[in-house]
Amino acid sequence: MSRTVAQVIVDSLAQLDVTHVFGVVGDALNPLTDAIRRAEGIEWIGCRHEEVAAFAAGAQAQLTDTIGVCMGTVGPGSVHLLNGLYDAAKSHAPVLAIAGQVPQADLGTEMFQEVDNDLLFKDVAVFRATVTSPEQIPGLLEIAVRTAISRGGPAVLTVPGDVGDKKVENDREPRFSLAERSTRPDDPALDAAAQLLNAAEKVTLLVGRGARQAREDVLALADRLGAPMVLTLKAKEGFEDDNPFEVGQTGLIGNPAAAQAMDHADLLLLLGTDFPYRAWYPTGKKVIQVDAVAEHIGRRVPVDIGLVGDVAPTVAALLPRLSPQASRTHLDDARAHFERWHAGQRRLASPEHDKGLVGKVRSVFDNAEHQIRPEALAALIDEHAAGDAVFTSDTGMATVWLSRFVRMTGSRRLLGSYNLGSMANAMPQAIGAQLQDRDRQVIAFCGDGGLSMLLGDLMTIRTHRLPVKLVVFDNRRLGMVKLEQEQAGLPEFGTELDNPDFAAVGTALGLTGIRVTDPDDLAEAVQRALSTEGPVLLDVLTNPEEMSVPPKPTVDQGWGFAIAKVKEHLRSTGDKS
Template identity: 40%
Template sequence: MFRKTAGEELVDLLIEWGVDHVYGMPGDSINSIIEPLRKAQDKIKFIQVRHEEAGALAAASYAKLTGKLGVCMAIAGPGAIHLLNGLYDAKLDQAPVLAITGQIESDLIGTGFFQEVNLERMFDDVAVYNQRIMSAEQLPAVVNQAIRMAYTKKGVSVLTIPDDIQKFEVDAKARITTSSFTMPELFPQKHDLEKATSALNKAEKPVILAGKGAKDARESLLAFAEHIGAPIVLTLPAKGIIPDEHPLCIGGLGLIGTKPSYEAMKNADTLIMVGTSYPFTGFLPDKAKTIHIDTDPAQIGKRYPTDIGLAGNADKTLKWLTQNIEKHTDRSFLEHHQELMKKWEEKLHNQENDTSIPIKPQRVMYAVQQVAHDDAILSVDVGNVTVWTARHFRMTNQRFILSSWLATLGCGLPGAIAGQIAYPNKQVFAICGDGGFGMTMNDFVTAVKYNLPIIVVVLNNHKIAMIKFEQEVMGNIEFGTELTNPNFAKYAEACGGIGYRVEKLEELMPAFEKAVKQNKPCIIDVIVDVNEAPMPAKITFAQAAGYTKHMLKELFEEGKIDLPPL
């Protein structure tokens, strides 16, 4: 009678759960899993990455984009350690991910053997489920539970499988459980809804702050906002939930937000938070009645004082509220901020039309806007590039992903790889700074190897520019921010892709127009103005004072201001 090995059983269970690809790098302690993956290539693909961190970041991005399980794999020791950054990204952004790692043989654990690391302890903080497989018979039930936990807890599950156990046969009487999960549908309690109704009926200056928890509630969110005459402010992870140019949208919040959203929050008498636990509470109203809608009751009131909590699904809760509260006829608060938004947009358009050299980053985002399809995927890295994309790319129906809570440099390229695998017929852009791209650029060859026609846009200023700006705002002279970069266009060609180097304004649009017509991975390397600072919408006195202090220090150091005699 044929019996499957634990490695074969694992692969079959992944297929049963609907997993169609795994990111990883082969190695000695997982070769007994790699072999069944090879045999099942018609059902599940193994995507070989050049660094396990990129594999984990890609798995997290795939989960963020699709809601489906992202899976990554690594050997014991160094490979497993490399996964951690991407797994923490998944944990903090609540993305369902399964990490499978090898381990030295069972009877060697605890002896200090080659590449031995206590993986259960190492993964304990990042994981919602973290188990070492103790026997082949145990594996089916544990795999099912790991995947079920990743989905239901929206987090990371880790399975550590010793090398010898992967090879053992699974007994026919092994514990078998179900390869499925079920989620509850939450709706707020009646007395909470009644309190919210009363508060909303009295609201004169309501503002909505929508987070990624509202991503499946576009129509109900817009209908609710229209009903109460409230402008909608979006958190960064929620960008694209409603179109950026919708009349009810007044942009983002915080240092990368808009001035109209800052003003709306300052003047609001009622704040409705939908699917967000916004961390930068200094940008929220000082005194406002606050209603917080979230499917996770633990998030309600976690970071900001909440008067009324509505633990429920955003779509159904907003529909109920719209049907049960009075329609607001006074639109003056909304209309005032709509007028402010028109002036803000005019300011942004002027920046995007700046023709000076070096090329302004805002001008690059305008170029992306011109060629991006309505359903394109944008994987955005961390740094100044996040600011330029958030402010200057106007989302319609595109998808936008980034490392939101961890904000890890290097997420842009792995996210684009995952995006192209998830949606092979859509345009996919990685929008990166030179610092972020340099972190994971070796995996551009992964895109080449698997014929993934992603377009990588590198805003190249030879600086870790956001840190330069932060140092200057503190009143310090910048230090440690200089980058020595290769020609990224030539690098693309060396990898087998296509590269475009843009130094002059007249080269910008032709490069983008050519790139989107190619069916190969491309890098557009744009030299941008290093001195273009991502100024916040509202500059505080402390920021202005710090920047002035920095300028004075520079002038003294350069000898352009004489020190008074002692």
């Protein structure tokens, strides 16, 4: 018995073990959503905004290393997918997006809601095609899925409104088998890299997400070289737990120990990272880079030897070629510096900090009203969260506090828009993560600006009874933008947010809302939020003046902050007159 185009697509999703499809229903999608309605094992997740659908699908793809699926109907519905799909592209997450289109006879006539999908998705999709006849299914579907998985990114299949319910006469089952591959460089390249490493006295590793499958060999490599290990944010998951070589992150969210480890090295070894911030790479160092993608080699920092291959087999092949480093001074110095910094951060996050002499003096300048410190909130979440919790974080200060105070120990997972840098990603990604496993704790570190941007999908959480824990760092600011302005010597402008009581909003929408304004109430509120069944929105009013000091603050930055504060004071004084 022949099936429709829509039925073949939905049956194929079941074959791929897809359990959720995210989107907003609408005309051209009707044949597809009806097929989902009748399917066993696939749940339609109706979102309030298609951007949320794309973020949620990308989150599932990253957690499972399999295809995530979202849908957007004709015109605006497909346009709304774009930001979440760009995040999937930047995160190398395989996502299949089904986009609606006007009927074929209306194409090119500027029909109501008509958008050129092939042009719209040209920059973001690793594959895109429009189904114009039933005979193209399942062939186009196979190509879309294989391309999304092999190249790591979104594939977009556009289905016009008059195609989805047409019969597929050549009704064969699609085949999606795709064998995994693993590559390593040739022996001469490995010999040259080993020669350079053996000659170096102080090696520092910069380890990224691409090395996570090689954890044990990478730890053995650090031990062999006596090398401190600087982690990118995406490498926290996998390398932060039980790692005697780790010295934290570099970059704006990093710490002085990591910056020192890179600055004092004479050779940097980059493993599975495309860390993009050129200003944070030291100059005058020998550099070896290992990456599976050839075009990543050398595009951030000049490289002496580029090793194209997967990190696991490459490091395994390097290890027998390396001599043990006799001196551990470089490693020991970096680790000691990191432990001192980390101890200072723990003191700053302590509820008793502002009651001590140092805390009282500091509070005069940055917390005169004794508001809740975001560091204390992040540290308490880390203390009470489950060992297998999934964390998501909004771009900006929420990510800074997670980076510094939440440890990815045990089997914890971490998701964020760490390549695209989008606002409003934490809550949608938490939706995808929670649907993947309803019994697993999912905690979203939400900025107040990010949460309010897609606030409507709190109703999606309520509708599907998802026990997500939304922690709102409510500083009434676009905090990272404020920091950027003041660092440049500009007074804060346009960053202040006139927020509602988010806890009351959450309560009105069917979540458990908890609002915290007093530091003395914080610990109890965090424990209650994490232990309460069902969805919780924990709205914590944090100190908007709290600064994240860069690992290597410059004199110019210091003057910038000082000048900005003077300008802000003069402006506020003038406002009162």
